[in-house]
Amino acid sequence: QQQVRQSPQxxxxxxxxxxxxxxxxxxxxxxxxxxxxxxxGEGPALxxxxxxxxxxxxxxxxxxxxxxxxxxxxxxxxxxxxxDSATYFCAASAQGGRALIFGTGTTVSVSP
Amino acid sequence: xxxxxxxxxxxxxxxxxxxxLKCQQNFNHDTMYWYRQDSGKGLRLIYYSITExxxxxxxxxxxxxxxxxxxxxxxxxxxxxQKNEMAVFLCxxxxxxxxxxxxxGPGTRLTVL
Numbered sequence: 001q002q003q004v005r006q007s008p009q010x011x012x013x014x015x016x017x018x019x020x021x022x023x024x025x026x027x028x029x030x031x032x033x034x035x036x037x038x039x040x041g042e043g044p045a046l047x048x049x050x051x052x053x054x055x056x057x058x059x060x061x062x063x064x065x066x067x068x069x070x071x072x073x074x075x076x077x078x079x080x081x082x083x084d085s086a087t088y089f090c091a092a093s094a095q096g097g098r099a100l101i102f103g104t105g106t107t108v109s110v111s112p
Numbered sequence: 113x114x115x116x117x118x119x120x121x122x123x124x125x126x127x128x129x130x131x132x133l134k135c136q137q138n139f140n141h142d143t144m145y146w147y148r149q150d151s152g153k154g155l156r157l158i159y160y161s162i163t164e165x166x167x168x169x170x171x172x173x174x175x176x177x178x179x180x181x182x183x184x185x186x187x188x189x190x191x192x193x194q195k196n197e198m199a200v201f202l203c204x205x206x207x208x209x210x211x212x213x214x215x216x217g218p219g220t221r222l223t224v225l
Contacts, residue, residue, distance in 0.1 A: 009152070034213065043116070043202050043216030044155070089154060098168065099145060100214060104154040 003027055004092050006103035014111050019077040021106045023090030026071065030092040034100070035064065035075050038087045047088070048075070080110045114139035116217035118203050124223045131190045133220045135203030144186040145204040145214065148172055148197075155202060161186055193224045 005024045013019045023033070031052040036044035050057040050064045050073070057064045061078040077084055087107045091100040116137045125131045137144065143162050147155040157170030159178035167178050175197070177189040186203060200221050204214040 004154075036216075041218070043204075043218050045216065046213045049213070099157050099160055099170065102147075102155040104152060 002104070003101050004090055004103040006090050006106050008106060009104070010107040010109070012109045012111060013080050015081060017080055019080050019084070019108050019110070021075040021077075021088055021090070021108070022072065023074065023103055024070075024072040025092050025101075027092070027094065027101075028071070029094040030101075031095050032093045033064070033066065033073055034091050035062075036089040036091060036102075038089065038105075044089055077108070080108075082110045082112050084108060085110045114141075114215070116203055116205060116215055118201075118217040118220050120220060121218065122221050122223070124225065125190075125193045126225055127193060127195060129193045129224075131193055131222070133188045133190075133201050133203075133222075135186045135188075135217055136184055137186075137203075137205040137215070137217075138184065139205055139207075139215060140183070141205035141207050141215075142183070143206050143208065144180065145206075146170075146176075146178060146186065146188045147202045147204065149200040149202055149219070158188065158201075190222070193222070195224045198222055198224050 007022045034049035035047045037047040038044040048059045063076045066073040087105045090103040119134045145160040146158040156172045158172045161180040179187045200219040203217040206212045206214045
Protein backbone atom coordinates (compact mmCIF):
# COMPACT_ATOMS: atom_id res chain seq x y z
CA GLN A 1 0.00 0.00 0.00
CA GLN A 2 1.66 3.17 -1.21
CA GLN A 3 0.82 6.06 1.11
CA VAL A 4 2.56 8.66 -1.05
CA ARG A 5 2.12 8.48 -4.81
CA GLN A 6 4.04 10.37 -7.46
CA SER A 7 3.42 10.95 -11.13
CA PRO A 8 4.66 10.84 -13.73
CA GLN A 9 7.41 8.28 -13.27
CA UNK A 10 9.57 10.19 -15.73
CA UNK A 11 9.35 13.52 -17.48
CA UNK A 12 11.29 15.20 -20.25
CA UNK A 13 11.10 18.95 -20.80
CA UNK A 14 12.98 21.44 -22.94
CA UNK A 15 15.32 23.94 -21.38
CA UNK A 16 13.34 26.99 -20.23
CA UNK A 17 10.05 25.12 -19.82
CA UNK A 18 8.23 24.53 -16.54
CA UNK A 19 8.31 20.95 -15.26
CA UNK A 20 5.34 19.89 -13.14
CA UNK A 21 5.65 16.94 -10.77
CA UNK A 22 2.64 15.58 -8.92
CA UNK A 23 2.25 13.95 -5.53
CA UNK A 24 -0.78 12.65 -3.63
CA UNK A 25 -1.18 11.10 -0.21
CA UNK A 26 -3.72 9.16 1.81
CA UNK A 27 -3.08 9.95 5.47
CA UNK A 28 -4.91 13.09 6.63
CA UNK A 29 -2.51 13.33 9.57
CA UNK A 30 0.44 14.17 7.30
CA UNK A 31 1.42 17.78 7.85
CA UNK A 32 4.98 18.10 6.55
CA UNK A 33 5.83 17.58 2.88
CA UNK A 34 9.45 17.87 1.76
CA UNK A 35 10.71 17.36 -1.77
CA UNK A 36 14.14 15.81 -2.16
CA UNK A 37 16.39 16.01 -5.22
CA UNK A 38 18.75 13.16 -6.01
CA UNK A 39 21.55 13.06 -8.59
CA UNK A 40 23.04 9.73 -9.74
CA GLY A 41 25.53 8.31 -7.24
CA GLU A 42 24.50 10.70 -4.48
CA GLY A 43 22.08 10.64 -1.58
CA PRO A 44 18.88 12.71 -1.74
CA ALA A 45 19.09 16.34 -0.61
CA LEU A 46 16.25 18.52 0.64
CA UNK A 47 15.10 20.88 -2.10
CA UNK A 48 12.04 22.60 -0.65
CA UNK A 49 9.37 21.74 1.93
CA UNK A 50 5.89 22.88 2.91
CA UNK A 51 3.75 22.44 5.99
CA UNK A 52 0.01 21.85 5.73
CA UNK A 53 -0.89 25.30 7.09
CA UNK A 54 0.35 26.81 3.83
CA UNK A 55 -0.89 26.36 0.27
CA UNK A 56 2.19 27.62 -1.54
CA UNK A 57 5.92 27.75 -0.98
CA UNK A 58 8.51 29.28 -3.29
CA UNK A 59 12.26 29.02 -3.25
CA UNK A 60 14.17 30.27 -6.28
CA UNK A 61 12.73 28.59 -9.34
CA UNK A 62 10.97 25.87 -7.31
CA UNK A 63 7.35 26.20 -6.12
CA UNK A 64 5.15 23.81 -4.18
CA UNK A 65 1.39 24.10 -4.60
CA UNK A 66 -0.50 22.29 -1.84
CA UNK A 67 -4.18 21.31 -1.76
CA UNK A 68 -5.12 19.95 1.65
CA UNK A 69 -8.72 19.16 0.73
CA UNK A 70 -7.70 17.09 -2.28
CA UNK A 71 -4.64 15.62 -0.50
CA UNK A 72 -2.29 16.47 -3.29
CA UNK A 73 0.59 18.75 -4.05
CA UNK A 74 2.78 19.59 -6.98
CA UNK A 75 6.32 20.80 -7.52
CA UNK A 76 6.85 23.30 -10.33
CA UNK A 77 10.35 23.77 -11.70
CA UNK A 78 10.30 27.07 -13.54
CA UNK A 79 12.74 27.83 -16.36
CA UNK A 80 14.17 24.30 -16.23
CA UNK A 81 17.90 23.94 -16.86
CA UNK A 82 19.93 20.83 -17.77
CA UNK A 83 21.38 20.96 -14.24
CA ASP A 84 17.88 20.30 -12.88
CA SER A 85 17.96 16.83 -14.45
CA ALA A 86 17.59 14.54 -11.45
CA THR A 87 15.13 12.32 -9.60
CA TYR A 88 12.70 14.13 -7.33
CA PHE A 89 11.07 12.47 -4.35
CA CYS A 90 7.96 13.69 -2.58
CA ALA A 91 7.78 12.69 1.08
CA ALA A 92 5.39 13.17 3.96
CA SER A 93 5.23 12.83 7.72
CA ALA A 94 2.84 13.49 10.56
CA GLN A 95 3.65 15.58 13.61
CA GLY A 96 5.37 13.26 16.04
CA GLY A 97 5.69 10.71 13.27
CA ARG A 98 8.65 8.42 13.30
CA ALA A 99 10.03 8.99 9.81
CA LEU A 100 9.35 10.27 6.34
CA ILE A 101 7.22 8.26 3.92
CA PHE A 102 8.68 8.59 0.43
CA GLY A 103 7.04 8.36 -2.95
CA THR A 104 8.62 6.36 -5.76
CA GLY A 105 10.15 9.39 -7.44
CA THR A 106 9.94 11.28 -10.73
CA THR A 107 12.98 11.34 -12.98
CA VAL A 108 13.26 14.66 -14.80
CA SER A 109 15.38 15.14 -17.92
CA VAL A 110 15.88 18.66 -19.23
CA SER A 111 16.97 18.79 -22.86
CA PRO A 112 19.03 21.76 -24.06
CA UNK B 113 27.77 22.26 8.44
CA UNK B 114 28.15 18.56 8.85
CA UNK B 115 28.54 15.43 6.83
CA UNK B 116 27.35 11.83 6.75
CA UNK B 117 29.90 9.23 5.77
CA UNK B 118 28.94 5.75 4.64
CA UNK B 119 31.36 2.87 4.28
CA UNK B 120 31.96 1.04 2.10
CA UNK B 121 30.69 2.80 -1.02
CA UNK B 122 30.41 -0.54 -2.83
CA UNK B 123 29.88 -3.87 -1.07
CA UNK B 124 30.01 -7.21 -2.84
CA UNK B 125 29.07 -10.37 -1.00
CA UNK B 126 28.08 -13.96 -1.54
CA UNK B 127 24.57 -15.24 -1.10
CA UNK B 128 24.04 -16.20 2.56
CA UNK B 129 26.89 -14.05 3.80
CA UNK B 130 26.57 -11.67 6.76
CA UNK B 131 27.48 -8.13 5.70
CA UNK B 132 27.82 -4.90 7.68
CA LEU B 133 27.33 -1.35 6.46
CA LYS B 134 28.54 1.62 8.53
CA CYS B 135 27.38 5.20 8.86
CA GLN B 136 28.89 8.15 10.72
CA GLN B 137 27.49 11.68 11.18
CA ASN B 138 29.04 14.78 12.71
CA PHE B 139 25.87 16.88 12.90
CA ASN B 140 25.36 15.79 16.53
CA HIS B 141 21.87 14.68 15.46
CA ASP B 142 19.82 12.48 17.79
CA THR B 143 17.98 10.42 15.17
CA MET B 144 19.52 8.24 12.51
CA TYR B 145 17.90 6.13 9.80
CA TRP B 146 18.66 3.33 7.38
CA TYR B 147 16.72 3.24 4.11
CA ARG B 148 16.84 0.86 1.23
CA GLN B 149 16.49 2.28 -2.30
CA ASP B 150 15.41 -0.07 -5.06
CA SER B 151 15.02 1.19 -8.58
CA GLY B 152 11.49 2.45 -9.11
CA LYS B 153 10.44 1.90 -5.50
CA GLY B 154 11.56 4.99 -3.68
CA LEU B 155 13.11 4.79 -0.24
CA ARG B 156 11.87 2.29 2.32
CA LEU B 157 12.70 2.47 6.01
CA ILE B 158 14.63 -0.44 7.49
CA TYR B 159 15.58 0.75 10.98
CA TYR B 160 15.85 4.00 12.86
CA SER B 161 17.23 5.11 16.20
CA ILE B 162 16.22 8.16 18.23
CA THR B 163 19.19 8.04 20.60
CA GLU B 164 22.25 6.02 21.49
CA UNK B 165 21.38 2.32 22.09
CA UNK B 166 17.82 2.82 20.84
CA UNK B 167 16.52 0.77 17.88
CA UNK B 168 13.15 0.97 16.13
CA UNK B 169 12.04 -1.31 13.31
CA UNK B 170 10.85 0.10 10.05
CA UNK B 171 8.65 -1.55 7.44
CA UNK B 172 11.53 -3.51 5.92
CA UNK B 173 13.44 -4.74 8.99
CA UNK B 174 13.18 -8.50 8.37
CA UNK B 175 16.59 -9.87 7.41
CA UNK B 176 18.46 -6.94 8.93
CA UNK B 177 19.95 -6.01 12.31
CA UNK B 178 21.11 -2.59 13.42
CA UNK B 179 23.34 -1.16 16.11
CA UNK B 180 23.65 2.36 17.59
CA UNK B 181 26.50 2.15 20.08
CA UNK B 182 27.44 5.82 19.79
CA UNK B 183 25.39 8.92 19.00
CA UNK B 184 27.48 9.55 15.90
CA UNK B 185 27.35 6.08 14.36
CA UNK B 186 24.70 3.66 13.15
CA UNK B 187 25.48 0.26 11.63
CA UNK B 188 23.29 -2.03 9.56
CA UNK B 189 23.88 -5.75 9.20
CA UNK B 190 22.43 -7.87 6.43
CA UNK B 191 22.09 -11.15 8.30
CA UNK B 192 22.04 -13.44 5.23
CA UNK B 193 22.51 -11.68 1.93
CA GLN B 194 20.06 -12.60 -0.83
CA LYS B 195 20.21 -11.78 -4.52
CA ASN B 196 16.86 -10.00 -4.40
CA GLU B 197 18.15 -7.39 -1.98
CA MET B 198 20.72 -5.84 -4.24
CA ALA B 199 20.04 -2.16 -3.76
CA VAL B 200 21.48 1.11 -2.52
CA PHE B 201 21.38 1.54 1.25
CA LEU B 202 21.08 5.12 2.45
CA CYS B 203 21.84 6.42 5.93
CA UNK B 204 20.25 9.64 7.14
CA UNK B 205 20.14 11.74 10.29
CA UNK B 206 17.94 14.47 11.67
CA UNK B 207 17.64 16.65 14.72
CA UNK B 208 14.19 15.32 15.61
CA UNK B 209 12.01 12.71 13.92
CA UNK B 210 9.38 13.08 11.22
CA UNK B 211 8.93 16.79 10.71
CA UNK B 212 12.51 17.88 10.26
CA UNK B 213 15.00 17.88 7.42
CA UNK B 214 16.83 14.59 6.99
CA UNK B 215 20.41 14.71 5.79
CA UNK B 216 21.51 11.75 3.69
CA GLY B 217 24.80 10.05 3.10
CA PRO B 218 25.97 9.06 -0.43
CA GLY B 219 24.85 5.45 -0.03
CA THR B 220 26.34 1.95 -0.13
CA ARG B 221 25.58 -0.11 -3.23
CA LEU B 222 25.18 -3.77 -2.37
CA THR B 223 25.77 -6.51 -4.94
CA VAL B 224 25.11 -10.15 -4.05
CA LEU B 225 26.79 -12.82 -6.19
